[in-house]
Amino acid sequence: xxxxxxxxNIIALSFGLGIALANxxxxxxSATITTLEPLDEESTTVALSAPTGETxxxxxxxxxxxxxxxxxxxxxxxYLSEKTGRSFELVPLTQVSQFEExxxxxxxxxxxxxxxxxxxxxxxxxxFLATHSRPKTGPEFGALIIVRDDSDIQTLTDLKDKHVAxxxxxxxxxxxxxxxxxxxxxxxxxxxxxxxxxENKSQDNIVFAVLNDSLDAGFIRTGxxxxxISRGMLDSAEEIRVLDPRDDDxxxxxxxxxxxxxPIAALEETDPELAxxxxxxxxxxxxxxxxxxxxxxxxxxxxxDYSSIEVLIENLQLKSWDTPSSI
Numbered sequence: 001x002x003x004x005x006x007x008x009n010i011i012a013l014s015f016g017l018g019i020a021l022a023n024x025x026x027x028x029x030s031a032t033i034t035t036l037e038p039l040d041e042e043s044t045t046v047a048l049s050a051p052t053g054e055t056x057x058x059x060x061x062x063x064x065x066x067x068x069x070x071x072x073x074x075x076x077x078x079y080l081s082e083k084t085g086r087s088f089e090l091v092p093l094t095q096v097s098q099f100e101e102x103x104x105x106x107x108x109x110x111x112x113x114x115x116x117x118x119x120x121x122x123x124x125x126x127x128f129l130a131t132h133s134r135p136k137t138g139p140e141f142g143a144l145i146i147v148r149d150d151s152d153i154q155t156l157t158d159l160k161d162k163h164v165a166x167x168x169x170x171x172x173x174x175x176x177x178x179x180x181x182x183x184x185x186x187x188x189x190x191x192x193x194x195x196x197x198x199e200n201k202s203q204d205n206i207v208f209a210v211l212n213d214s215l216d217a218g219f220i221r222t223g224x225x226x227x228x229i230s231r232g233m234l235d236s237a238e239e240i241r242v243l244d245p246r247d248d249d250x251x252x253x254x255x256x257x258x259x260x261x262x263p264i265a266a267l268e269e270t271d272p273e274l275a276x277x278x279x280x281x282x283x284x285x286x287x288x289x290x291x292x293x294x295x296x297x298x299x300x301x302x303x304x305d306y307s308s309i310e311v312l313i314e315n316l317q318l319k320s321w322d323t324p325s326s327i
Contacts, residue, residue, distance in 0.1 A: 115173035174221030260304035
């Protein structure tokens with residue numbers, strides 16, 4: 001993505017946003033994980049033990065590693081296997097392979113950040129079944145621009161000529177695009193105004209790079225710092241400061257507007273009866289179920305309104321921008 005895509009659409013972005021604002025028990029299929037590989041730019045499949053019948057492949061975008069995806073989503077695969085009578089296979093996806101696997105028809109279901117999910121829907125006619133709702137924050141999330149607490153960067157304008165990183169310029173929602181929108185709204189084009197703007201596919205590494213002064217600032221999602229603290233990766237967030245924080249009652253401090261959480265989608269070719277069975281199982285999962293706890297999800301709710309994501313895609317001319325929306 002070059003800066004020209006964003007520069008020539010700043011006026012359109014402001015106009016479009018204005019419009020948007022106004023308007024294994026024996027005999028049951030098994031889902032035991034048997035292999036784990038580090039995530040790279042090739043799709044990594046977490047294989048399941050021998051299924052009875054055709055295996056259902058469920059792709060999950062990994063924002064850190066395949067190991068993390070396994071920890072968080074393997075119990076959900078067990079639950080869906082039990083409720084549908086089919087064996088589910090967990091397929092960790094990268095920012096690149098999440099599109100490739102859907103295009104190849106290699107998946108039956110997928111869950112991705114909302115930006116990538118809407119892009120995939122526009123390109124491949126996937127069907128949204130439900131939206132994640134997180135404990136204490138519900139079905140919305142936002143994004144942060146972070147700096148070291150002792151940094152001389154105090155305002156968005158101070159980011160000019162600085163070294164900044166985000167996850168992916170085209171498909172990372174709270175890891176990049178939400179912050180780009182916020183900056184453009186405030187008259188700053190990160191592609192022309194930053195001294196260096198680069199991609200780093202790990203939000204964990206972005207945080208560490210800010211802390212060790214390898215980066216002046218970084219883009220991450222709400223809850224990222226708290227996740228790292230809970231896993232012992234950080235002692236606290238005291239050395240991190242959120243730039244241009246919003247004054248609202250959302251649980252986590254954040255820079256950008258809030259957007260709908262991750263959806264779960266069925267591919268166009270997925271058996272409709274299976275899709276309905278999965279949707280029903282997601283909606284009926286009991287509170288405090290281990291699968292919800294592992295995935296850090298409070299419940300699944302009816303599909304949210306993703307029109308705010310459509311505005312971003314079309315006005316910033318992101319991947320799929322010239323494909324008619326199916327929402």
